[in-house]
Amino acid sequence: MTDPAPVLDVSDLHVSYGDLAILRGVTFSVGRGEGVVLLGANGSGKSTLMRAINGLAPAASGQVSLDGVPIIGARRAPLRKARRRMGYVFQQFNLVPQLSAFQNVLFGVMGQRPLGILNCLNSVARGEDRERALDCLDRVGLADRAQHRPTELSGGQQQRVAIARMLMQQPSLVVADEPIASLDPKAGREVLDLLWRIVDDEGLSMLCTLHQLDLAQEYGDRVIGLKAGKVLIDADTDSIDPARLDALYEGASRPEDATGAKTAAA
Numbered sequence: 001m002t003d004p005a006p007v008l009d010v011s012d013l014h015v016s017y018g019d020l021a022i023l024r025g026v027t028f029s030v031g032r033g034e035g036v037v038l039l040g041a042n043g044s045g046k047s048t049l050m051r052a053i054n055g056l057a058p059a060a061s062g063q064v065s066l067d068g069v070p071i072i073g074a075r076r077a078p079l080r081k082a083r084r085r086m087g088y089v090f091q092q093f094n095l096v097p098q099l100s101a102f103q104n105v106l107f108g109v110m111g112q113r114p115l116g117i118l119n120c121l122n123s124v125a126r127g128e129d130r131e132r133a134l135d136c137l138d139r140v141g142l143a144d145r146a147q148h149r150p151t152e153l154s155g156g157q158q159q160r161v162a163i164a165r166m167l168m169q170q171p172s173l174v175v176a177d178e179p180i181a182s183l184d185p186k187a188g189r190e191v192l193d194l195l196w197r198i199v200d201d202e203g204l205s206m207l208c209t210l211h212q213l214d215l216a217q218e219y220g221d222r223v224i225g226l227k228a229g230k231v232l233i234d235a236d237t238d239s240i241d242p243a244r245l246d247a248l249y250e251g252a253s254r255p256e257d258a259t260g261a262k263t264a265a266a
């Protein structure tokens with residue numbers, strides 16, 4: 001039997017910047033083992049939502065919970081603990097340039113070890129962490145590049161190191177924010193294949209923003225479509241009419257275009 005409790009639960013979330021309401025009552029969830037694609041036009045609020053999930057956007061009301069633990073309004077210690085269970089994969093890879101691929105992967109457990117960033121040093125890292133970091137690099141096909149710095153790797157290889165770092169972290173939820181936006185179509189597809197395979201193999205849950213409708217339909221179990229700060233689509237990928245996806249990008253797709261986006265404070 002599948003676990004009915006969602007990993008991520010976003011409930012009636014409102015986020016404003018100044019007098020402009022960006023997220024206007026966003027509600028959706030990500031189930032255990034589910035790979036959900038978040039779609040929406042430029043400026044529709046996707047990054048704001050990703051930041052809110054991490055407790056970094058100014059939520060006016062509503063709630064975000066990870067494994068049932070509230071994020072919005074959480075105190076520092078529980079928030080830090082919840083963040084450790086979210087594994088981020090970013091558009092710009094966000095590797096530490098001074099560290100090797102191997103050390104960047106060790107970085108994935110930094111927050112879980114008492115010595116913090118020093119755990120990236122081979123002499124300090126635990127033997128079991130070093131072994132696991134190598135195994136994670138092997139899983140993304142880069143064991144032979146362990147000692148290379150990010151500048152010595154292609155964009156696709158850097159993103160694979162970032163995926164190995166996420167794997168090292170053993171997160172509950174993978175948050176992938178336009179993970180292929182900086183890659184050419186071939187490298188992008190290779191990275192998506194790898195990311196989805198690892199998420200599936202590990203039974204992880206993922207929320208992944210993409211700008212390509214064809215890839216969203218090919219890879220996602222479910223699609224959440226954001227338009228002007230509201231959820232317009234929340235449906236299994238197989239059941240979505242392509243015309244509904246096109247509608248995400250037509251007309252008033254950004255909060256500032258929508259009526260009611262000015263808050264009461266205006």
Ligand SMILES: Nc1ncnc2c1ncn2[C@@H]1O[C@H](COP(=O)(O)OP(=O)(O)OP(=O)(O)O)[C@@H](O)[C@H]1O
Binds near residue numbers: 017043044255256
């Ligand atoms: N820190 C901020 N301060 C003020 N306004 C912001 C801030 N961050 C985002 N916004 C505004 O919020 C709206 C939504 O931006 P957001 O970055 O969430 O959209 P997006 O869907 O991620 O766009 P893209 O696909 O281009 O990355 C935009 O109008 C943007 O200008």
